[in-house]
Amino acid sequence: MSDQDFMPIQNFDYLEFYVGNSKQAAYYFDHAWGFTPIAYAGLETGVRDRSSYVLEQGNVRFVVTSALAPEGEIPEHVKLHGDGVKTIALRVEDAERAYREASRPRQNERVGGFLRTCAWLYSAGSLR
Numbered sequence: 001m002s003d004q005d006f007m008p009i010q011n012f013d014y015l016e017f018y019v020g021n022s023k024q025a026a027y028y029f030d031h032a033w034g035f036t037p038i039a040y041a042g043l044e045t046g047v048r049d050r051s052s053y054v055l056e057q058g059n060v061r062f063v064v065t066s067a068l069a070p071e072g073e074i075p076e077h078v079k080l081h082g083d084g085v086k087t088i089a090l091r092v093e094d095a096e097r098a099y100r101e102a103s104r105p106r107q108n109e110r111v112g113g114f115l116r117t118c119a120w121l122y123s124a125g126s127l128r
Contacts, residue, residue, distance in 0.1 A: 007090075007092055007098040007102060009091070010091040010092060010093065011059065011090075011091045012091065013061065013089035014054070014063055014087075015061075015085050015087070015088055016062075016063040016064075016087035017064045017065065017084060017086065018074050018081075018086040019065065019078065019083040020066060020078050021066055022051045023053070026053035026064050029064070030055060033057070035055035035056060035057045035060075037053055037054070039053070039054035043068065049069065050066065050067055050074060052065040063087075065086070066078075
């Protein structure tokens with residue numbers, strides 16, 4: 001195995017939270033933690049299934065998203081897990097290569113007396 005890092009992470013791009021009420025969550029992050037709302041998507045912008053607010057503080061970005069209907073991926077996730085992180089977006093130089101390498105099946109390997117296990121990449125479903 002090569003010692004070269006195939007996916008040097010430059011930074012976090014954003015964290016997306018699935019929440020029961022995105023407007024209330026955005027208000028909370030704005031007023032309690034000093035985040036600044038910078039974008040919105042919802043019925044007013046032509047998005048019919050969800051409402052999302054993007055908030056920023058320095059180089060940290062949060063997206064808070066809630067469903068506009070009782071059925072679907074977002075409400076099912078919130079029912080099962082409560083409010084929480086759904087997506088972790090990482091900034092890398094070559095996203096296609098990083099995805100290809102991260103999604104390639106790997107075996108557990110012994111490295112210098114430690115057990116290195118693979119990290120599985122999930123693009124949909126529950127965050128693992």
